[in-house]
Amino acid sequence: MSTRPVLLMIVPPGWGRFWQEPLAAGNVQAYVHGQDLYAPGDIEYALGFRPKPGFLKTLPNLKAVFSLGAGIDGFLTDPDYPRHVPLVRFVDDTLSTEMAQFVVMHVLIQHRSERMYAGAQREAKWRQAMLPRATENTRIGMLGIGEIGAMAAERLRDLGFPVSGWSRTRKTIPGIKSFAGAGERDAFLEQSDFLVCLLPLTPQTHHILNAQLFAGLPKGAYVINVARGGHLVEPDLIAALDSGHLSGATLDVFETEPLPETSPIWKHPKIVATPHVAAITSPAVAAKSVVDGIAALQRGEPLKNVVDLDRGY
Ligand code: NDP
Ligand code: OXD
Numbered sequence: 644m645s646t647r648p649v650l651l652m653i654v655p656p657g658w659g660r661f662w663q664e665p666l667a668a669g670n671v672q673a674y675v676h677g678q679d680l681y682a683p684g685d686i687e688y689a690l691g692f693r694p695k696p697g698f699l700k701t702l703p704n705l706k707a708v709f710s711l712g713a714g715i716d717g718f719l720t721d722p723d724y725p726r727h728v729p730l731v732r733f734v735d736d737t738l739s740t741e742m743a744q745f746v747v748m749h750v751l752i753q754h755r756s757e758r759m760y761a762g763a764q765r766e767a768k769w770r771q772a773m774l775p776r777a778t779e780n781t782r783i784g785m786l787g788i789g790e791i792g793a794m795a796a797e798r799l800r801d802l803g804f805p806v807s808g809w810s811r812t813r814k815t816i817p818g819i820k821s822f823a824g825a826g827e828r829d830a831f832l833e834q835s836d837f838l839v840c841l842l843p844l845t846p847q848t849h850h851i852l853n854a855q856l857f858a859g860l861p862k863g864a865y866v867i868n869v870a871r872g873g874h875l876v877e878p879d880l881i882a883a884l885d886s887g888h889l890s891g892a893t894l895d896v897f898e899t900e901p902l903p904e905t906s907p908i909w910k911h912p913k914i915v916a917t918p919h920v921a922a923i924t925s926p927a928v929a930a931k932s933v934v935d936g937i938a939a940l941q942r943g944e945p946l947k948n949v950v951d952l953d954r955g956y
Contacts, residue, residue, distance in 0.1 A: 647672040648937050651681065653691030653698065654711070661926040662690070669934030690933055693717030700725050707731060707940060709933045711924050713738060713791065715950050716844035716871060730950040731936055733929055734790050741922035743795040746839055746867060749893040749915065750799060753837070753865050754781060758915075776836065778803045784835025786851070787842035787870065788814055788821075795839065807831060832859035837867065843956035844871035854879040863890045869921040872897035877908065884913045895921040 649672045652659050659675030666673040671688075674681040676698075686702045692711040699708060700723045710718060710732045718730055752758065756772060763770040783799050785792040788808030793816055800806045800818045807820035809831040814821040822831035832838070838860060842848045852868060852875040860866075866889060868875050877898065883889040891913040900919055902908060908916050936946050950956060 648687055648941070649674070649681075649685050650688040650690055650933070650937075651676055651686045651702065653689060653694040662930055665927050665930035666934065669930060669937075671934055671937060688933070688937060691717075694721065696721040697723045699723070699728070707936065707946060709733075709929075709936060710950075711929060714843060714871060715956065716873070719845075719950075719952070719955055724952075726952055729946055730952065731946055732948050732950050733924060733932065734948045735924075735928055735932065737925060737928055738922045739791045739794040742791045742841075742869060743798045745869060745895070745921040746795040746841075747798050747802070749867050750783065750804070750837055750839075750865075751802075752915070753891060753893075754778070779805065781805070781836050782807070782834050783837045783839065784809065784831055786831075786838055786840045787848075788816070788819075789841070789843075792839070792841035793819075795841065807834065829859055832856065833861065835864060836861055837865045840866070840868045840870045840874050842870050842874060844873045845955035847955070849873050850876050852876065852880065854882065857883040857889060860889070862888055864888075865890050866892040867894075868892070869895045872900065877906075880914075881907060881911065884911065889913075891915070893917070895919055 647670055650666060651674050652662055653676045656677065659678055663673050663675070683702050684704055687704060687706045688709065689699060689702060689705060690709045690711060699705065699721065705725060705728045708718065708728055708730045710730065713733050715730055715732045718724055756775060759772065781804055783804045783806045785796045785806065785808040788796055788810050792808060796806045796808055796816065796819050807822060808814055809822045809828060811824060813823040840852060842851065852866065857879060866880065880892055884892065893915040894908065895917045896919055902916065908914055939946060
């Protein structure tokens with residue numbers, strides 16, 4: 644009989660093959676749900692992103708659940724999540740770096756009028772323009788300044804932008820202004836020419852990107868949502884863009900994914916839409932963190948990056 648730890652991967656069809664090899668290399672017996680035969684009682688660990696609600700509670704001997712992503716809302720929206728089982732989220736420098744790159748890229752595309760120049764090239768027009776706003780006057784607000792938000796903030800600060808962050812608790816990051824709690828939210832918004840959402844999706848942050856929040860931003864502000872589609876009220880964003888209050892938006896995440904072909908977002912002239920690719924979890928890196936987490940548990944050591952289930956992130 645195998646003494647290897649037994650893990651179940653709950654992943655979309657076809658993804659299992661990316662994970663089985665690095666997990667086997669870490670001496671973990673990995674089954675793929677929907678593909679391999681396994682006995683539910685043998686499963687000690689689970690790995691996934693958005694498991695079907697109610698499924699995890701059918702595994703009676705779970706010791707820990709590992710999220711493939713940094714965001715764990717796909718687990719906590721399951722009313723039957725077995726709350727005695729620790730949920731570990733994916734925190735990794737490579738993931739944060741990719742996220743920060745994506746945010747910096749979309750700030751710069753807008754700040755440097757890249758789409759206007761691409762259009763001019765298509766028309767073979769030599770169209771020179773000043774920067775819409777000097778860099779030192781282009782204020783960036785990070786809505787959520789945790790693992791990823793802090794890295795993106797530092798990269799933008801290093802490019803010369805004034806950067807601030809809003810979080811539940813006060814932060815001390817060199818050169819970055821910290822706003823904390825509901826009482827400082829309006830002051831944070833009114834000085835954000837770019838607003839970058841990097842909050843976790845929780846009952847407190849659901850639909851936070853709504854008409855009232857947009858009204859609190861300076862006229863011409865640009866919104867980047869790379870967190871979760873559930874943060875955004877899509878019709879409110881479209882109304883704020885169409886009225887001219889907001890100048891544009893980059894959206895990587897959507898309330899319904901894949902974004903339906905009929906969504907007005909695809910063709911909106913002021914929206915850049917990407918298919919949830921701001922960062923892609925690397926199977927090799929994430930498998931290693933799962934293997935390390937299981938080994939820590941087996942040595943009786945505490946797991947890292949365990950989610951506070953009551954706080955919701
Ligand atoms: P963290 O948990 O490290 O940071 C979350 C931040 O949000 C913290 O600063 C936290 O404040 C703040 N926050 C949470 N709730 C509130 C609230 N009610 N009011 C004010 N501030 C709040 O998360 P990460 O940086 O690792 O990830 C952020 C999100 O990015 C993920 O949850 C996920 O949804 C998304 N993501 C998207 C990806 C993509 O490809 N598009 C890839 C990876 C992640 P405090 O520090 O005070 O606790
Ligand atoms: C994540 C994601 O949470 O990919 O890591 O969205």
